Amino acid sequence: GIQVEQSPPDLILQEGANSTLRCNFSDSVNNLQWFHQNPWGQLINLFYIPSGTKQNGRLSATTVATERYSLLYISSSQTTDSGVYFCAVEATDKLIFGTGTRLQVFP
Amino acid sequence: EPEVTQTPSHQVTQMGQEVILRCVPISNHLYFYWYRQILGQKVEFLVSFYNNEISEKSEIFDDQFSVERPDGSNFTLKIRSTKLEDSAMYFCASSTPGGTGGYEQYFGPGTRLTVT
Numbered sequence: 001g002i003q004v005e006q007s008p009p010d011l012i013l014q015e016g017a018n019s020t021l022r023c024n025f026s027d028s029v030n031n032l033q034w035f036h037q038n039p040w041g042q043l044i045n046l047f048y049i050p051s052g053t054k055q056n057g058r059l060s061a062t063t064v065a066t067e068r069y070s071l072l073y074i075s076s077s078q079t080t081d082s083g084v085y086f087c088a089v090e091a092t093d094k095l096i097f098g099t100g101t102r103l104q105v106f107p
Numbered sequence: 108e109p110e111v112t113q114t115p116s117h118q119v120t121q122m123g124q125e126v127i128l129r130c131v132p133i134s135n136h137l138y139f140y141w142y143r144q145i146l147g148q149k150v151e152f153l154v155s156f157y158n159n160e161i162s163e164k165s166e167i168f169d170d171q172f173s174v175e176r177p178d179g180s181n182f183t184l185k186i187r188s189t190k191l192e193d194s195a196m197y198f199c200a201s202s203t204p205g206g207t208g209g210y211e212q213y214f215g216p217g218t219r220l221t222v223t
Contacts, residue, residue, distance in 0.1 A: 043214040093162050094140065094163055
């Protein structure tokens with residue numbers, strides 16, 4: 001089956017810093033989504049991005065489907081950005097999640 | 108904005124008991140899913156459901172699990188005889204075909220199941 005790898009596994013930042021999270025996947029996919037899991041465990045949709053670039057406020061994402069990777073950029077990080085970031089790829093009726101990047105932002 | 112809802116938010120049960128987790132997907136969505144996340148691990152697919160039948164299931168989804176859409180709004184996951192290893196956060200999700208042909212999935216807040 002499709003393998004999804006995320007890096008780095010852990011990231012510690014000071015408020016105001018920028019960061020880039022990476023998601024690699026092992027096969028062609030129809031869909032790629034980025035989620036933020038907040039401290040209460042909720043999965044918040046960030047981007048639906050099978051290809052191309054999207055921006056939403058301080059966050060942006062780029063997927064290069066032909067090279068099988070996606071990047072999530074967080075600029076001017078805030079403490080509320082803390083949590084785990086998951087990418088997930090769609091393969092025949094289901095999402096396959098990566099192992100996540102745990103982000104901690106300190107004031 | 109429409110959202111997926113789940114009840115209860117937390118369920119504690121004894122080993123061997125049956126539990127039913129409930130979900131109300133987004134109203135115009137056609138595809139429904141259950142996922143689970145054991146504490147500290149990644150989210151895993153359990154089952155997908157379309158047109159009143161299971162379209163795909165994982166090897167985790169054995170005979171102890173079942174899903175049902177009893178009416179036009181609810182989608183349920185039943186675990187017949189819970190085991191300690193069923194303790195996890197269970198997420199319901201729904202989707203519908205988008206303009207680009209993709210299926211963005213929207214997740215509910217989860218039900219944390221604790222089996223003692």
